Amino acid sequence: MADRTFRHRPRVAVIGGNKSDLESLKLAYRVGRLLAERGAILVCGGLSGVMEEAARGCRDGGGLSLGILPGQDPGQANDYIDIPVATGLGYNRNSMVVLNAAAVIAIDGEYGTLSEIAFARIFGKKIIGLNTWSIPGVIPAGSPEEAVALALEGLE
Numbered sequence: 001m002a003d004r005t006f007r008h009r010p011r012v013a014v015i016g017g018n019k020s021d022l023e024s025l026k027l028a029y030r031v032g033r034l035l036a037e038r039g040a041i042l043v044c045g046g047l048s049g050v051m052e053e054a055a056r057g058c059r060d061g062g063g064l065s066l067g068i069l070p071g072q073d074p075g076q077a078n079d080y081i082d083i084p085v086a087t088g089l090g091y092n093r094n095s096m097v098v099l100n101a102a103a104v105i106a107i108d109g110e111y112g113t114l115s116e117i118a119f120a121r122i123f124g125k126k127i128i129g130l131n132t133w134s135i136p137g138v139i140p141a142g143s144p145e146e147a148v149a150l151a152l153e154g155l156e
Helices: 022-037 050-060 090-099 111-122 144-152
Strands: 011-016 041-044 064-069 083-086 103-107 126-130 138-140
Touching: 011 022, 011 050, 011 090, 011 111, 011 144, 022 041, 022 050, 022 103, 022 126, 022 144, 041 050, 050 064, 064 090, 090 111, 103 111, 103 144, 111 126, 126 144
Parallel strands: 011 041, 011 103, 041 064, 064 083, 103 126, 126 138
Antiparallel strands: none
């Protein structure tokens, strides 16, 4: 019988810009690594920038990453995504990223990230922010450690 223990691990989405500054990329890497070390599954959009660095951190931490891609080709995923999911939906896939996680950590980002934050609010997901939009419903965190702790609170 297949090992299905992954089904009961918390899923946390890491959302953010695909063209981010160095500080945000470092934050994303650390968040991904911490999520892996805490046993969470990383969900992201599967492309570059914050998504790639979070997935790289997750891989380095021994974790599992799921990339929900905007295009039709699973091969478009960055090299650190373990499970790429092609959708062919473009930005509409942002709702799927959020729906497949119990909590969301937003790092940096522009309007695509803002749309994911909006979906997270609509779907009642907890949203933690690091160096991102300062708007109602986004809980600010001062460090990757605090962001991960807040995201996983009540999920483990």
